Amino acid sequence: MDQRYPDKRPAHERRRDFEEIYAPFSPERGAEQAERCSQCGVPFCQSGCPLHNDIPDWLMLAAEGRMEEAYALSAATSSMPEICGRICPQDRLCEGACVIEQSGHGAVTIGSVETHITETAWENGWVKPIRPRAETGFSIAIIGAGPAGLSAAERLRERGHGVTIYDRHDRAGGLLVYGIPNFKLDKAVVARRVTRLEEGGVVFQLNTEVGRDVTLDALRARHDAVYIAAGAYAARALACPGGGGRGLVAALDYLTASNRRGFGETIADNGRLDASGKRVVVIGGGDTAMDCVRTAVRQGAASVACLYRRDRANMPGSAREVAHAEEEGVVFDWLSAPAAILGDADTATGVRVQRMTLGAPDASGRRRPVPAPGQEQDAPADMVIAALGFEPEDFPVLFGAPQLEMTARGTLRVASRCRTAIPGVYAGGDAVRGASLVVWAVRDGLDAAEAIHADLMAKTKAAQAPAEAEMAG
Structure with missing residues (x-):
């Protein structure tokens, strides 16, 4: 039996809208592909x-x-299998490790089957409400309503703890809602997960920024534990002339504006964050860059090009996403880096492109890009988007909590099991890892929930010990 992914909509059709590009598996197709597993x-x-x-x-x-x-079985280890099934880079994870893939016969389509299983569960009412067996009386604050925070909330609420999630945005979901386009993840898929948490007793305090609207100390006083799952939202700077000008568009600003339009909102940006009719250049080679180029295509850009300083083989983004982008008309300019952003302080008119070659491997194991002397050329553009990745914010300053420790990489420092330097305060997800995959954020959220639960139960046991000893005496 051959490898088959769900049917994909033709490129000329999907360029015109933001609907998901894959059709769901039929029950027969899903079973056929699952059966390919060699066990x-x-x-x-x-x-x-x-x-x-x-x-x-x-x-x-x-x-x-x-x-x-x-x-x-799928839900036992993942709080959002249908989301990971849609957006995980399976070609770099489970499917890339599949022995059938290694033998040259095409991996089992694990992500598609995972999505199929959970969508079937939602359709048949098998995704049950959260109903704890008993309430513990403990209360946990979670800072951030992204995948790390939502996953921790689910597991903690299942354990019977009270959970309140604080988030600066007006919708829960974090980058699942505002960073990832609909053609990869329909927002209704995220919304039903949030609704399940709300119906299970999780409280959402949206439009609430920790450090501005409430302090970390106030949350510690109000709750028995705090989990920081605030993500990584600070865009990495582009270190070249013009890289700090307003004419350069930050990837997250661009994607957030597009997703807000998808919710029917009007964006007051004078068209700055709309690619319609423009020659667009996106700088970067990760999955965020792929989201930007594919969004620009759907907004009706006149042309879309992606500059990446290494070659295709060394690109950090999903190879599957690159293929989708190429099908949709994106042009990739490999071994190219920006030497300057052309234009004035408010408007970009192009990019001065420096050609690169690959030298010796760097610390990541990938060959280091090296400028090719004398090889520069100017590429005209009406919109230049920087998608160079994200870093956590300065949380000790942001939260007014100098006791929080940061690493040399600018991430929150944690000890064993997500514990920070402040007693009762835990952290995980991109705030600790740096910008990473949703599946790692889910993993951190589940791990943190187990650590918090264990510590609270240990506290309960310690408090009960003197009374039990007195009764025994």
Whole structure:
């Protein structure tokens, strides 16, 4: 049986809208693809997944048509399998580690089957409300309503803890809502997860910025534990002439504006964050850059080009996303870096492009890009977007909490099991890792929930010990 992904909408059709590009698997197709799993003795797919999902077992159940059992097994290790199934770079994780892929026959389409299983569960009412067996009386504050915060909230609420999530935005979901375009992740998919948490008793305090509207100390006084899952929102600077001008558009500003338009909002930007009719150049080679180029295509850009300083083989983004972008008309300019952003302080008119070659490997193991002497040329553009990645903000300053420790990389320092230097304060996700994958944020959220629960239960046990000793005496 050959490898088959869900049917993909034609490029000329999907260029015109923001709908998801894949059709769902039919039950028959889903079972066929799940059946391709060789059930190997050493499941490399499982070790290649940050969540260590029990992939072979739920593939076997799906192949046998035991979909409710497959969902239960999938949900046991992941709080949002249908989201990870859509947006994880499976070609670099589980599917990349699949032994069938290594043998040259095409990996099991793990992500697509994962999505199929959970969508089937939602359709059949198998995704049950959160109903804790008993309330513990403890209260936890979570800073950030992105995947790390939502995952921690689910697990903590299942344990019977009270959970309040504080987020600066007007909608819960973090980058799932404002950073990832609809053609990769329909916002209704995120909204139903948020609704499930609300119906299960999780409280959302939106439009609330910690450090401005409430202090970290106030949250510590109000709650028994605090989990910082605030993500990484500070854009990396472009170090070249013109890189600090207003004519350069930050990727997150651009994607947020596009997603807000998708919610029906009017964006008062005088067209600055709209690619319609423009010659667009995106600088960067990660998944955020791919989101930007593909969004620009759908907004009706006259042309879309992507500059990346290394070659295709060394690109950090998903190879699948690059292929989608190429199908949709994006031109990739490999081994190219910006030497300058042309224009004035308010308007970009182009990019001076420096050609690069690849030298010796750097610390990441990828060959270091080196400028090719005398090889520069100017590329005209009406819109230049910088998608160079993100870093955490200065949380000790932002939260008014100098006790928080930062690493040399500018991330929050944690000790074992997500614990920060402040007692009762935990951290995880991109705030600790730096900009990373959603699946790692989910993993951190689940791990933090277990650590918080264990510490609170230990506190309860310690408080009960003297009374029990007195009764025994």
